[in-house]
Each structure stands twice: as C-alpha cells, then as structure tokens.
Amino acid sequence: MNWVVTIYTALLFFVLTPGVLLSLPPKSGRLVVAATHAVVFALVWHFTYKMVWQFSMMGLRDGFREGISHSPSSAAKNTYSDNANSTNPM
Numbered sequence: 001m002n003w004v005v006t007i008y009t010a011l012l013f014f015v016l017t018p019g020v021l022l023s024l025p026p027k028s029g030r031l032v033v034a035a036t037h038a039v040v041f042a043l044v045w046h047f048t049y050k051m052v053w054q055f056s057m058m059g060l061r062d063g064f065r066e067g068i069s070h071s072p073s074s075a076a077k078n079t080y081s082d083n084a085n086s087t088n089p090m
Contacts, residue, residue: 002057004052004053004055005049005056008052012045013041016041017037018034018037
C-alpha cells in the first residue's frame with residue numbers, strides 16, 4: 001500500500017467535496033452538484049494519480065534528495081547491476 005497516494009486521494013476528495021472550495025454548478029439541486037463534483041474528482045484523479053504514484057515511489061526508493069537528482073535511466077542501471085550481483089537459485 002502506498003500511503004502517499006492514499007493521503008493524496010483523501011485530500012483530493014475533501015477539497016472537491018461540494019461546498020469546501022466551491023459548489024458547481026451554482027443554484028442547482030443537491031444531486032446535480034454531487035454528480036458534478038464526482039465527475040470532477042474522477043477526472044482530476046485520473047490525470048494526476050500516476051504522477052503522484054511515481055513521485056512517491058521515487059521518494060521511497062532513493063530518498064527525496066537523491067531521487068530528484070537521479071534520472072530514470074541511471075536508476076534502472078543501478079537495479080540491473082544489483083540483480084547481476086545477486087545469486088541465481090537455478
């Protein structure tokens with residue numbers, strides 16, 4: 001379980017709850033407002049969760065300072081070199 005993504009999802013849900021930041025569309029019924037906010041939540045989450053997941057995995061793997069300075073290709077090289085040094089049980 002990735003706690004960063006879980007916390008991000010909970011905060012996004014709270015912020016996009018009708019009446020917290022805004023209520024879309026204004027002067028509409030309760031169900032229309034709830035449905036609109038559900039669609040907005042789904043769209044924002046769909047387009048941002050991978051970025052949050054990758055950021056959280058980068059921070060967990062290398063540490064926040066090291067993760068920012070490493071490129072993905074150098075991280076992959078380190079993973080392959082670590083696997084090459086391990087013993088193969090077969």
